[in-house]
Amino acid sequence: MSRQIVTEADLHAYVDGVLPLGRAAEVEAYLAERPEEQARLAAYREQRAALRREFDPVLEEPPPPRLRVPRPVWLRPLLRYAAMVAWFALGGVIGWQLNAYTSDQRAEATSWPRSAAIAHVVYSPEVRHPVEVAADQEKHLVTWLSKRLGTPLKVPHLGEQGYALVGGRLLPGDRGPVAQFMYQDGKGQRLTLYVRVNRDDNRETAFRFAQEHRVGVFYWLDRKLGYALSGEVDRSELLRIATAVYRQLNP
Amino acid sequence: MSISDLAGSVEQHIPRLRRYARALTGDRAAADDLVQDTLERALSRFHLWRRGSDLRAWLFTIMHNIFVNQARSRMRHPHEPFDEPAAERLQYREPDWSELRDIGDALGKLPVEQRTVVLLVGLEQFTYEEAARVLDVPIGTIMSRLSRARERLRALLGGDFRSAALKVVK
Numbered sequence: 159m160s161r162q163i164v165t166e167a168d169l170h171a172y173v174d175g176v177l178p179l180g181r182a183a184e185v186e187a188y189l190a191e192r193p194e195e196q197a198r199l200a201a202y203r204e205q206r207a208a209l210r211r212e213f214d215p216v217l218e219e220p221p222p223p224r225l226r227v228p229r230p231v232w233l234r235p236l237l238r239y240a241a242m243v244a245w246f247a248l249g250g251v252i253g254w255q256l257n258a259y260t261s262d263q264r265a266e267a268t269s270w271p272r273s274a275a276i277a278h279v280v281y282s283p284e285v286r287h288p289v290e291v292a293a294d295q296e297k298h299l300v301t302w303l304s305k306r307l308g309t310p311l312k313v314p315h316l317g318e319q320g321y322a323l324v325g326g327r328l329l330p331g332d333r334g335p336v337a338q339f340m341y342q343d344g345k346g347q348r349l350t351l352y353v354r355v356n357r358d359d360n361r362e363t364a365f366r367f368a369q370e371h372r373v374g375v376f377y378w379l380d381r382k383l384g385y386a387l388s389g390e391v392d393r394s395e396l397l398r399i400a401t402a403v404y405r406q407l408n409p
Numbered sequence: 410m411s412i413s414d415l416a417g418s419v420e421q422h423i424p425r426l427r428r429y430a431r432a433l434t435g436d437r438a439a440a441d442d443l444v445q446d447t448l449e450r451a452l453s454r455f456h457l458w459r460r461g462s463d464l465r466a467w468l469f470t471i472m473h474n475i476f477v478n479q480a481r482s483r484m485r486h487p488h489e490p491f492d493e494p495a496a497e498r499l500q501y502r503e504p505d506w507s508e509l510r511d512i513g514d515a516l517g518k519l520p521v522e523q524r525t526v527v528l529l530v531g532l533e534q535f536t537y538e539e540a541a542r543v544l545d546v547p548i549g550t551i552m553s554r555l556s557r558a559r560e561r562l563r564a565l566l567g568g569d570f571r572s573a574a575l576k577v578v579k
Contacts, residue, residue: 167552170559174530176537201563208512208566209432209532216428225423225444364454404456 164188169195173202269332271377274352274386275370277329277338282348289325289340299326303337307355309382314351314406316341319399321349333357349389349399356384365400367393376400380407419451422468425533429469432528433476435517443479447472469533470543473525480521515565523558526551 164185171177172185189196281288291299296313304311306328313323321341329336329352337353361379368375374396377386385407387400426447430440450471451458458467516524522544529540530551537555541548 166556170552170555171537198563201566202559205512205527205559205562205566206531209528212512213428213432213532216431217424219424219427221423221427222441225427225441225448226420362457364457408456 169199170202173199173206270354270384271366271368271375271386272370273331273336274350274377274388275368275373275375277336277352278350278373278375278388281327281338282340282350288348290327292325293323295325296323303328303335303353306335307337307353309355311337311353311383312407313339314403316349316399316402319402320344321399324348347389347391349387349391349396351403352386352388354384356382365397365404367397378404380404416452418464419448419468422465423448425465426468426472429528429533430472430476432513432516432532433524435513443472443476446475450475463539466535466539466543469529469535470545473543477521512562512566515562518565519558519561523554523561526554527558527562530555 168177168181168185172182177185189199291302293299300311300313303326313326315323320343322343324340324342326337326339329338331354334355339351339353341349341351356379362381363379365376365378368377372390373388374391374393375386375388376396377384378400379385385403387396387403389396389399423444426444427440430443430447431437434440434443447468451468458464516528519527525544526540529535529543530537535543537548537551541551544551
């Protein structure tokens, strides 16, 4: 009779109760002839039970106040903003440390938000030709830019935030075509959203903030695309809009 | 999902995060610090959580990363003040074998990478695949760490499961 080899991994899976039934029967047949192995597995099973006896009571302990998730407080915009800023700061520190090791990443990290800020400065003051394709041809604009970037784009609508779409244009980036969408509020204040294709499909990052002279930029990577929102508005206002953009792109 | 909904879902996992942290650190205050850091980080980067993915695994991953980073920075700054007179600490003391049979003390004697595996699998009931994702190691590594951890615990706890059982009865 040929019997399959029982591995150490099988024995643990048997203890953890995750072996398929047929395989479990084979393991039992193997154990029947080996009392020492039986004792060893019994000890492992007892370890599992001892862990539960020792630590399950923690589940019943009421969490201390500092561990309650205070929803209403988190929703207060100012605190939420402070928490996010703390996270950006951390992101900045991590980014800075990474950059210290890889000059390639340093060039990468500083160049593209900067390019976004430069594009903002160049095009947002334009009175007669701020965009190549205006918002009244939005469908054409999105189709055209999606085609040029080689991936489907979505253009966020920021009406609720008080900004109307002006239109968009195609720009040269260091790795190929880049899309720029422009928005404007009732007072003529303009924001631009710079969208480029990432080298790596699967990267996602937290929001990061860069300041290029008077232009603030929140930028992040979201799978295929990198986004940078630029404007000469204060940071909390820019964050509010960046959050809205992110939400619309990830409904 | 809004941050408010997410906060509600995260809240449901707090008891299990505390249980795991307690077993991992062996210390109530350190465990709750770790849980607090985990919650803060989770809520500040909630937009990175992929909807529909396993929230529990995501939270445990965050906790694991914080724990490992903190352990590393402690190793880099070893000059912590002594919490007991150095002379007393250096004196040889007969190990208290009865104490060693306690599962909590035995856990503390495992290397961290073995402790995390035996706790994720044995206490938190993660599958081997889930544990591999949380710890970001291949599944073969999970199996070999689990095997070493259980064997080490068996030696620490006196080898024979009957002795552990007797301790409970007495």
